[in-house]
Amino acid sequence: MIDLIRDFSPGLAVLLTNPQFAFIQLMNSLSQGMNLFIIAAGLSLIFGVLKVINFAHGVFYMFGAYIIYSVSQDWGAPFWVGALASAAGLGVIALVIERTLFRQIYDAEHLMQLLLTFAIVLIMGDVAKWIWGTDQYSVSYPEALKGATDLGVAMYPSYRIMLCVIGPAILLVLWWFAEKTRWGRLTRAATQDREMLAALGINVPVIYTSVFVVGSALAGLGGGLAAPFSSPTPGMDATLIVDCFVIVIVGGLGSLWGSFVGALLYGLVFNFGSVIFPNAQDIFAFMLLLIVLLIRPWGLFGKPEAGGH
Numbered sequence: 394m395i396d397l398i399r400d401f402s403p404g405l406a407v408l409l410t411n412p413q414f415a416f417i418q419l420m421n422s423l424s425q426g427m428n429l430f431i432i433a434a435g436l437s438l439i440f441g442v443l444k445v446i447n448f449a450h451g452v453f454y455m456f457g458a459y460i461i462y463s464v465s466q467d468w469g470a471p472f473w474v475g476a477l478a479s480a481a482g483l484g485v486i487a488l489v490i491e492r493t494l495f496r497q498i499y500d501a502e503h504l505m506q507l508l509l510t511f512a513i514v515l516i517m518g519d520v521a522k523w524i525w526g527t528d529q530y531s532v533s534y535p536e537a538l539k540g541a542t543d544l545g546v547a548m549y550p551s552y553r554i555m556l557c558v559i560g561p562a563i564l565l566v567l568w569w570f571a572e573k574t575r576w577g578r579l580t581r582a583a584t585q586d587r588e589m590l591a592a593l594g595i596n597v598p599v600i601y602t603s604v605f606v607v608g609s610a611l612a613g614l615g616g617g618l619a620a621p622f623s624s625p626t627p628g629m630d631a632t633l634i635v636d637c638f639v640i641v642i643v644g645g646l647g648s649l650w651g652s653f654v655g656a657l658l659y660g661l662v663f664n665f666g667s668v669i670f671p672n673a674q675d676i677f678a679f680m681l682l683l684i685v686l687l688i689r690p691w692g693l694f695g696k697p698e699a700g701g702h
Contacts, residue, residue: 404668416546418664424553426660427560428619432633433640433652434567435611441647442584442604445495446503448510451634452517453483453609457616458625459521462530472535476617483613484606491605496598518627527627532620552621559618563611564653571649580604584647639678643685645695654693 408415436450457479465475490513498506533539538552571577582590583600591597623629640659644651659678666677691697 402669404671408665408668413547416544417549418668419661420544420549420553420557422660422664423657424556424660425664426656426658427556428615429636429640429659430560430653430656431563431618432612432615433637433644433656434563434649435608435615436637437641437644437647437649437652438567438611439605439608440641441649442580443495443499443601445499445506446510447608448507448634449490449513449517450609450612450637451630452514452521453487453612454616454619454633455521455625455627455630456486456517457483457613458532458620458623458629459525459530459616460613461617461620462525462532462625465532466530472533475532476614479617480610480614483616484610487606487609488602490609491602495605496601499601514630518630522627525625529624529626531624534621556618560653560656564649567649576600576603636678639682642692643682645692648692648694651692651694 408418432450432454435453436447439445439447439450460479460482461472461475463475464470464478465472470478494509494513498509534552538550538555540551541548542551542554544554571580579590579595579600582595583597587597636659640655641652642655643658644653644655658681662677662681663674667674670677685693689695
């Protein structure tokens, strides 16, 4: 039986006969999924509240990777200082973009929003080349996480284990803020009826700005955390934004838990698909997207759009 499977797919045969290898692929799926979740959560948050399809989210991720390179490698700061700088730097950039550009398109149709965000991608892409050039850079792993940890079944890189932990931690923090704080209640109210919220004396533009800053900061943080294994380089945002859109569409646009589950599914499909059918993993990811859209066009955790803005 194994021989038949090996003829069909050598990688699948290895998965079935080597538990250690299968476990490592599972961990790869989890760590990749959690890194993508951090980024996709920001994209989903922005759409869920602002109703803006932010195509520039990928270039925010790229800037986060470049910022951690400059802070940790050029300036010699600790890795985690660089990671926080990536989040803070994108928060500042997002603040400027939201106040000067995004406020003009909240009531515009999605096509206009896409055109504006695509223009931001082109501009920020050229700015990145102007600042950092076109070379490929490398970012060192944090000193405490350079080795591997014995998980019983196999040794696994400590840094990727950290990603498996930090992803759910960020999920819980975002959920707590959304469900248990006044900011979260006001944010949910803004998604339902912002005119009524404004009539009650709430500063809705401030809520929108805070959501855009937080979502963009998550993209910057995700870029900073990905930098050690995804070297900062021009164009690294192009593939990432496609991955994020697959994740948020599968999970449901605007759903935090949907982004989490979508990221996990994407990681599993991508990593196990690349083993079973090398160089065809992207096909499996888009097949997952197609199946979900056929069954639930609004995503696994999304809700059918009721109409209106």
